[in-house]
Amino acid sequence: MIFTLPWAFLGMAALPALAAIYLLRSRSRNRPVSSLMLWTEATRPHAGGRILKRLHVPLILLLELATLALLVLAATGPHWPMQGGRPPLAVVLDDSFSMRAGGDASPRAAAEDYLHRLLADEPDTAVRFVLAGAEPLTLGVRSRGDARLGEAMDRWTCGSPAADLETAVTHAMEAGGHERVLVLTDHAPASDLAAAGILWRAFGRSRPNAAIIHAARARGPDDPRCLVEVANFAADARTVTLTIQPEPADAAPAAPAARPPAPTVQRVRLDAGERRPLVIALPEGAGAVRVALDADALPLDDQVLLLPDDRPPVRVDLRVVRDPLRQALRRALEATGRARLTGREADLIITDGRPPAGLSLFHGTPAGPPERWSVTFVVDEKAEAFIGPFIIDPTHPLCEGLDLESVIWAAAREPAIPGTPVISAGNVALVTDAGRPGGRRDIRIRLTPDLSNLTQSTNWPALVWNLLAYRSAHLPGLHTPNVRLGAMVLVPVPAGIETVEVRAPGGGAESRTVHDGRVALHTALCGRYDLAGGETWTEHLAAAALAPAESDLRAAETGDWGAWDDAADTGLTDRPVAWLAILLAAALLVAHLALVGRSQGEQTL
Amino acid sequence: MPDTHTDAFERGRRAGIRYAMCPPRGAPSGLVGAHLANRPGSSLEFMDHRSYQPGDDLRHIDWAAYARSDRLTVKVYRHEVNPHVDLLVDGSRSMDLEGTAKGEAVRALAALLATAARNASFSHRLWHGGDTWQMRPNGSADPVTWGALPLDAPTDTGRTYLTSPPRLAPRGMRFLLSDLLWMGEPERILAHLAEAATTVVLIQLLAGADVDGPPHGHARLVDSESGGRREVFLDAASLRRYRDRLARHQQHWHRAAKQAGAIMTTLVAETFLAGWDLEPLVAAGVLKVNPL
Numbered sequence: 058m059i060f061t062l063p064w065a066f067l068g069m070a071a072l073p074a075l076a077a078i079y080l081l082r083s084r085s086r087n088r089p090v091s092s093l094m095l096w097t098e099a100t101r102p103h104a105g106g107r108i109l110k111r112l113h114v115p116l117i118l119l120l121e122l123a124t125l126a127l128l129v130l131a132a133t134g135p136h137w138p139m140q141g142g143r144p145p146l147a148v149v150l151d152d153s154f155s156m157r158a159g160g161d162a163s164p165r166a167a168a169e170d171y172l173h174r175l176l177a178d179e180p181d182t183a184v185r186f187v188l189a190g191a192e193p194l195t196l197g198v199r200s201r202g203d204a205r206l207g208e209a210m211d212r213w214t215c216g217s218p219a220a221d222l223e224t225a226v227t228h229a230m231e232a233g234g235h236e237r238v239l240v241l242t243d244h245a246p247a248s249d250l251a252a253a254g255i256l257w258r259a260f261g262r263s264r265p266n267a268a269i270i271h272a273a274r275a276r277g278p279d280d281p282r283c284l285v286e287v288a289n290f291a292a293d294a295r296t297v298t299l300t301i302q303p304e305p306a307d308a309a310p311a312a313p314a315a316r317p318p319a320p321t322v323q324r325v326r327l328d329a330g331e332r333r334p335l336v337i338a339l340p341e342g343a344g345a346v347r348v349a350l351d352a353d354a355l356p357l358d359d360q361v362l363l364l365p366d367d368r369p370p371v372r373v374d375l376r377v378v379r380d381p382l383r384q385a386l387r388r389a390l391e392a393t394g395r396a397r398l399t400g401r402e403a404d405l406i407i408t409d410g411r412p413p414a415g416l417s418l419f420h421g422t423p424a425g426p427p428e429r430w431s432v433t434f435v436v437d438e439k440a441e442a443f444i445g446p447f448i449i450d451p452t453h454p455l456c457e458g459l460d461l462e463s464v465i466w467a468a469a470r471e472p473a474i475p476g477t478p479v480i481s482a483g484n485v486a487l488v489t490d491a492g493r494p495g496g497r498r499d500i501r502i503r504l505t506p507d508l509s510n511l512t513q514s515t516n517w518p519a520l521v522w523n524l525l526a527y528r529s530a531h532l533p534g535l536h537t538p539n540v541r542l543g544a545m546v547l548v549p550v551p552a553g554i555e556t557v558e559v560r561a562p563g564g565g566a567e568s569r570t571v572h573d574g575r576v577a578l579h580t581a582l583c584g585r586y587d588l589a590g591g592e593t594w595t596e597h598l599a600a601a602a603l604a605p606a607e608s609d610l611r612a613a614e615t616g617d618w619g620a621w622d623d624a625a626d627t628g629l630t631d632r633p634v635a636w637l638a639i640l641l642a643a644a645l646l647v648a649h650l651a652l653v654g655r656s657q658g659e660q661t662l
Numbered sequence: 663m664p665d666t667h668t669d670a671f672e673r674g675r676r677a678g679i680r681y682a683m684c685p686p687r688g689a690p691s692g693l694v695g696a697h698l699a700n701r702p703g704s705s706l707e708f709m710d711h712r713s714y715q716p717g718d719d720l721r722h723i724d725w726a727a728y729a730r731s732d733r734l735t736v737k738v739y740r741h742e743v744n745p746h747v748d749l750l751v752d753g754s755r756s757m758d759l760e761g762t763a764k765g766e767a768v769r770a771l772a773a774l775l776a777t778a779a780r781n782a783s784f785s786h787r788l789w790h791g792g793d794t795w796q797m798r799p800n801g802s803a804d805p806v807t808w809g810a811l812p813l814d815a816p817t818d819t820g821r822t823y824l825t826s827p828p829r830l831a832p833r834g835m836r837f838l839l840s841d842l843l844w845m846g847e848p849e850r851i852l853a854h855l856a857e858a859a860t861t862v863v864l865i866q867l868l869a870g871a872d873v874d875g876p877p878h879g880h881a882r883l884v885d886s887e888s889g890g891r892r893e894v895f896l897d898a899a900s901l902r903r904y905r906d907r908l909a910r911h912q913q914h915w916h917r918a919a920k921q922a923g924a925i926m927t928t929l930v931a932e933t934f935l936a937g938w939d940l941e942p943l944v945a946a947g948v949l950k951v952n953p954l
Contacts, residue, residue, distance in 0.1 A: 085893055088876040091756035091764075091869070092843040093885040093892055095907045 059631050061134030068129035072122055079118050120649040124642045131638035136631035144237055145183040147229035148172065150213045151242035152190040153220035154542070155607040158264055158355040164243035164613070165215050167260035172241065185232055189225035189242075190217030191543050195232070216357075216581050218543045218604035223247075226255060237621045243613045250619035261613025265291030267350050268358035268608035270332065272601055274346070274539055276366045281339040283363050285348050289327035290609040297350050299323040301337055304345040318343075332605075345585070345599070358608040361601035362585055364538040370395050371525045371532070374403030379436060382409060382504075385512035389521035396525050405528045409434040430528050432500045437469035440505035443482035453479045454527040455488065455500070458519045467508030474501045496531065496552075496574065500524070535598055542583050542602040547575045554590040561586060562600075670766045671805040674773025677938040681774065681949045682781035686745055686835055686860035710738040745860070746831045747779040747786040750795070751811065752840030755886045758813035762869035765813050767931035768839050771867060773805035774938070775837055778949055780804070784835070791819045791840075795828035816887050820844040823851055832858040835948075842866045848915045852922035862924035863948055864915065870932045873908070875901040 060066070090096070156165040176184060186196040186209035196209045222240060229238045237254055240246075243261025250257060271286035289295055302320040318340065327333060339346055349360035373396045377383040386407060390396040396405075410433055447461040456479060468487055476489030476499065491499045506512055511520075530536065533551045540546055550557060550571045557576045560566045562584025569576045571590070578586060580600035588596040602608075714723060714734035722736045749772050751757075758765030772788065779786040788801025788808065792815035800807050819840060830836055836859045842848070855862045876883070876896055883892045894900065912928065919926040927942035943949045 083880050085880040085882040087884050088881040089760045089884045089886050090876070091759050091841055091872050091886055093883060093888075093890050094843060094845050095904055095911065096883055096892055096894065 058138075059136040061136065063133055065129060065132035065134075068132060069126065071125055071129070075121060075125060076118065079121075117649060117652055120645050120652070124645040124649065127638045127642035127645070131635040131642065135634050135638065137634045139632045145185065146179070146237045146239060147185045147187060147232060148209075149187045149189050149222060149225045149229050149238065149240045149242075150209070151220045151222060151240070152188045152213060152215055152217040153607045154215050154217065154357045154602050154604070155261070155355065155610060155613065156215040156243055157357060158243070158266065158610050158613070159262065160354075162262075163215075164260040164262070165213070168241035168258070169210060169213075171258065171260070172239075175239075185229065186213075187225045187229045187232075188213060189220045189222045189240075191219045191221060193221060193225035193228045195228065214581065216542060216583070216602075218541055218602060218607060230254075243610075245612075245614055245616060246618050254621055255619045256621050257618040259614055259616050259618075261610070261615060263613050264354040264610040265289075265293070265295070266353055266355050266358070266608055266610045267291070267295065267297045267327070268355065268605070269348065269350060269361050269601070269603065270358070270605040270608060271334070271603055272348065272361040272363055272539065274363045274366045276368065281341055281343050283337050283339060283346055283348070284334060285337060285361070286332060286334040287325060287327065287350065288332040288605060288608065289329060290611055292329050292611070294326065294328045294331075296324055296326045299325055299335070299337075300347075300349045301339075302347040302349070303340060303343040304347065354610060355608060357583060357602045358604070360583075361603070362539075362583075362599040363601075364585070364597055364599045366538055368534055368536075368538075370397045371405055371529050372397050372399045372403045373525075374398075374400055374406045376406060376408040377434060379409050379434075379506070382434060382436070382506045382512070385506065385517065386521065389518045390525070392518055393522050393525055395522075395529065403429060404532060405430050405432065405524070407432045407434070407524075409436055430498050430500070430531075432502065432524060435468075435474055435501055435503040437467075437503070437505050440467040440469050440508050442467045442508050443485070443487075445482065447487070448478075448481040448483075450479050453490065454530070455479055455490065455520065455523045457523055457526075459516050459523075461516060464514050464516060465508070465510045467505040468503040469505075474503055476501055498527075498531075533594075535596060538596075538598045540580055540598055540600050542580055542600045542604070544580050544600065546578045546580060546598060548578055548588060548596055548598070549575055550590055551594055554594060557588050557590040559586060559588050666766075667769055667808070667810050668806060670769035671773040671808055671811075673766075673935075674770030675777045675805045677770065678774035678777025679781070680952050681778035681940065681944075682952050683745070683747060683775075683779045683784050683835065684782070684947050684950050686833075711735045712738055745782075745784045746834035747775070747784045748789060748828070748830045748834050748836045749775055749786060749801070750789040750791060750828065750830075750836065750838045750840075750855075751813075752819045752838070753790045753792040753811075753813050753815045754819045754840075755814050755816055756841055756843055757867070759869050759871065759886055762871055762931060763935050764841070764867065764869040764872075764931040767929070767934050768813065768867050769811050770935065771839055771865065771929070772811070773808075774940070775839075776805045779835075781952060787831070789828045789830075791815070791822060791828075793817055794822060794826045797828065816889075818844045818846070818887070820846045820848075820851055823854070827854055830855075830859070833860050835859070835861040835863070837863045837865060839865050839867055841868050841872065842915055843872070843911075848918035849921065852918050852924055856922040856924060861948065862919075862922065863943065863946075864919055864924055864926040865943075866912065866915070866926065866928040867934070868928060868930055870930055873905075873930055875904045 150168075151164075156168070157163050176182065188194040188196055196212055220242065222242060226238055226240060238256070240255065240257045242257070242259050244259055246257050267287065267289050269285055270288045271284070273284045275282040275284075285299070287297060287299065289297065300320050300322050303318045321337075323335070323337075325333065325335065337348070344365055346363045347360060348363065352359060373390055375383065375386060375390070375398055377386055387398070390398065406429055408431065443466045445461060445464070447464070447466070449456045449459060449461065459480075461480070466482060466487055468482070468485060470485050474486055474489050476486075476491030478486040478488070479490050480486075480488040485503075487503050489501045491501075493499060504511060511517055531549065533549045535546070535548055548557070552574065555571050557569045557571060558566060559569050559576070559578060562582045569578070576588065578588070578598075580586065580598070583600055583602050585597060585599045588598075711724060711727065712735065714736050718736050722738075724735045724737050727733070727735045751768060751772050757768050776786050776788065786802060788798040788811075789795055790798050790811065792812075798808065798811065800809060821844070824846075836855050838855060842864070852862065852864075878896050878898070878901070881894055881896050883894055884890070916926055925943070925946045925948060927946070933939070940949055944951060
C-alpha cells in the first residue's frame with residue numbers, strides 16, 4: 058500500500074489520547090453500599106445495568122477508535138495495488154526517414170513487428186499512436202479488443218526530415234491516462250529518461266551512408282547551375298558516383314514523352330565523415346535536373362530533383378525624381394538582383410510624391426490595379442532629424458534585419474502619413490503600411506535624405522531588400538520550387554482560381570481549396586508536385602530529403618532504455634482507497650450514533 | 663470513636679425528651695407495675711366482683727361475700743403493669759455505611775427510644791446484634807452511659823438472629839432497629855420477635871444512598887459487610903430497577919410485619935437527624951409527644 062501523505066499518520070496520536078480520555082472518564086469509582094443483594098439481577102436486563110453496559114461502553118470506544126483510525130487512514134491518501142488490467146499505452150512512432158534505412162530490415166519494419174507482438178499479448182489494451190515527425194501528430198486510438206493496428210501503420214510512412222520525439226512523448230503523456238509510453242525509434246535517447254513509465258526501444262543499426270544533404274538551383278535561366286552538397290557518413294573514405302540527369306524544360310507527367318538528355322556522371326572521393334559542396338554546371342535551357350548517388354542503405358537521401366527556378370524578378374517602376382534619393386534607390390535595387398527596373402506593368406512603383414506626367418494620384422499615392430504596390434517617399438522641406446529611439450514593428454516584413462541604432466532619420470512631424478506605423482520615432486510615423494482592396498498595399502516612407510544618413514547606412518539595402526521580398530512574397534508563383542521534404546509550402550495562386558489540382562509524387566491527385574489566395578501543400582513525399590488551376594495556371598515544386606541528421610546513420614543503434622512501472626507492466630495499478638476508508642468510517646459513525654441514541658433514550662425513561 | 667457514639671447518644675437523648683412510650687395495648691404482666699392494665703390482674707386496686715369459675719385463684723375468693731350470700735364470688739383487681747422495652751440494634755457494618763449518617767442515626771434513634779421509654783417509666787434493655795445477639799452492658803441505664811455501640815459486625819444479622827436469638831423479656835415492647843437489607847424470610851424473624859411480645863416495632867433505618875442509589879456513571883459497588891465488589895455502569899435505567907427492587911423488598915417486610923402484628927416504619931438517616939421526626943410511630947400509638 059502506498060500513502061501519498063504519510064505525515065497524516067501523525068493523526069494516529071489521537072487514538073491513545075481518545076482512549077486515555079475515555080478511560081479516565083469511564084474509570085470506576087468505589088461506591089460502598091449497604092448490601093449487594095439489590096444489585097444482583099436474576100435475569101440480564103435489556104439495557105442498562107451491569108453486563109450490557111459493560112459491553113456498550115467498550116463497543117462505543119472501539120467504534121470511535123476505529124472511526125478515527127479510518128479517517129486518519131483516509132487522510133494519508135492510501136493507494137492499494139489492484140488488478141485492473143494493463144493501463145492504456147501510448148506509442149510514439151519515429152517518423153523520420155532514417156527509420157527506412159536497410160530496406161526490409163529497416164528499423165521501422167523491426168519496430169512494427171515488435172509492436173504487433175506486443176499488442177497481440179495485450180488485445181484489451183487501448184493504444185494511442187503519436188507520430189513523431191517534425192511536428193508531432195496524434196493518429197488515433199486503438200480501442201480495447203481491436204486486434205488490428207488500424208490506419209496508424211499506414212500513416213507511419215517515415216518520410217519526415219526530423220523526428221521531434223521529445224515533444225511527441227510530451228504529447229503522449231499529456232493525452233491523459235497513459236501510464237505507459239512506448240517510443241519506437243532507431244537511436245538512443247538524447248538524455249536520461251527522467252520521466253517514469255517511458256520505454257524507449259531503438260531498432261536501428263549503425264550503417265555507412267552517403268547522402269545528398271543540400272541541393273539548390275541557381276535562379277533564372279541565365280545561370281544554369283546547381284549546388285549539391287554530398288556527405289559520406291561512414292567510418293571509412295569512399296568514392297561516390299554522382300549522376301546528373303537533366304530533364305526537358307517543359308517536362309511534366311502529362312507531357313508527351315521526350316528523349317531525355319544524356320546523364321553526366323561525376324566520381325567524388327570523400328573522406329570519412331566529409332561533406333563536400335559541388336557546383337554542377339547545367340546545359341543551357343536545362344529543365345528539371347535529377348541528381349543521384351549510388352544506392353546504399355538509405356535510398357531516400359541518394360537523389361534529389363531540382364526544378365528550374367524561373368521565377369521572374371520583381372518589376373519595379375522607379376519614379377523618384379529627387380536625385381540623391383533616386384540614385385540611392387537604384388543602387389540598392391540593382392544590388393539585390395531581384396528587381397528589374399521597368400516602366401510598364403510594374404509590380405512595385407516607387408515614387409517621391411511628385412506625380413510624373415500621365416500618372417494620377419490618389420491621396421498622393423499612385424493609383425493602379427491590385428498587383429501594383431506602391432512605395433511613396435514623403436520628402437519634407439522642413440524636416441527634423443531623429444536619432445532615436447525608433448519604434449520598430451518586429452513582425453512586419455519590412456523590418457527584418459533592421460537595426461536603426463546610430464541612424465539619423467530626418468522627417469517632418471506633420472502632417473501625419475496614413476497607414477499602420479511600421480517604424481516610428483516617438484509619435485512620428487516614419488514608415489507606414491496600408492492595405493487596399495484587392496490586396497494592394499501602399500507603403501509610405503517619410504524621409505528627407507539630405508538631413509539623414511539612412512541611405513548611407515547598412516539599413517538601406519536591407520530595407521530595399523525587404524521591400525522587394527515583401528512584394529515578391531505576394532506575387533503569384535512559388536518563392537522557390539525546390540523545397541525540403543516535410544515542408545509546408547504556401548503556393549500563391551492567381552486571383553480567380555478557387556481550387557487547385559495537386560498531383561503528388563506517388564501519382565495520387567487531389568483537389569485543394571484556395572484560401573486567401575494561397576494553397577497549402579505539405580510535402581510528405583520526395584519528388585515532384587504538379588499544381589494546376591484555372592485554365593492555364595500551373596506550378597511545380599520538388600521535395601527532397603535533405604536532412605543531414607537523418608542521413609547520418611552512424612549513431613543508430615538497437616536497445617532498450619527506461620522501463621514501465623512494475624505495477625503498470627503487470628497490470629497492477631495503485632488505486633486510491635481513501636473513499637473506502639471514509640465509507641467505513643461513515644458506517645461506523647452511523648452505528649455509533651445508533652448506540653448513543655439508544656442509550657440516551659433509555660436515560661430518559 | 664466512643665466520643666462520637668456518646669455524642670450521638672446525647673443527641674438522641676435530647677431529642678427523646680419530648681417523647682414517651684405509650685403503654686402497650688396488649689396484656690403485659692408484671693409483679694409490680696406503674697400502669698393499670700385494661701384487664702383484671704393481681705394488683706391491689708379492686709376493680710369488681712364476679713362469680714367464681716374453676717381455675718380462679720382461691721386466694722381471691724371473697725369469703726365474706728360467700729358468708730353473706732352463700733355464693734362463691736371472687737374479687738377482681740385491675741392488673742397492674744410495668745412495661746419493658748427491648749431495643750435490638752442491628753450491629754452489622756451496613757448500619758454504619760461509609761459516607762452516610764446511618765451510624766449516627768441508629769445510635770441516636772436507640773438513645774431516643776430509650777429516653778422515651780424512661781420518660782414513660784418503662785424499663786429497657788439494649789441488645790446488639792453481631793455474631794450473636796448480646797445485651798449491652800449499661801443498656802438499661804441512661805443512654806449517655808452506654809459507651810460504645812460498635813456497628814462493625816461483618817455478618818448477616820438476620821441469620822444470627824435465627825441461630826442465636828436474644829432472650830427477650832416476655833410481654834415487652836420490642837424495637838428492632840435495622841436496615842433490613844439481608845436475604846432471608848422475614849416471617850421467621852418476626853414470628854420470633856412477636857412471640858410473647860406486646861408490641862413489635864420494626865424501624866428500617868436507611869441512608870439516603872440506600873434509597874437513591876449511587877450517582878450515575880461507572881461504579882465499583884463494595885458490599886460494606888462482605889466486602890464483595892461489583893462493576894456496574896449506573897444510569898437512570900439501572901437505578902430505577904434498583905429502587906424497584908428495594909421497594910419490593912420493603913413490601914415483603916411490610917407484609918410479613920402485618921401478618922405478625924408488628925408495626926414497621928422506614929426512616930432515612932439524614933432526614934431523621936435533621937428533624938427527629940417520628941410521626942409514624944406517634945401515629946401508630948407507640949410513642950406520644952410529651953406536652954411542653
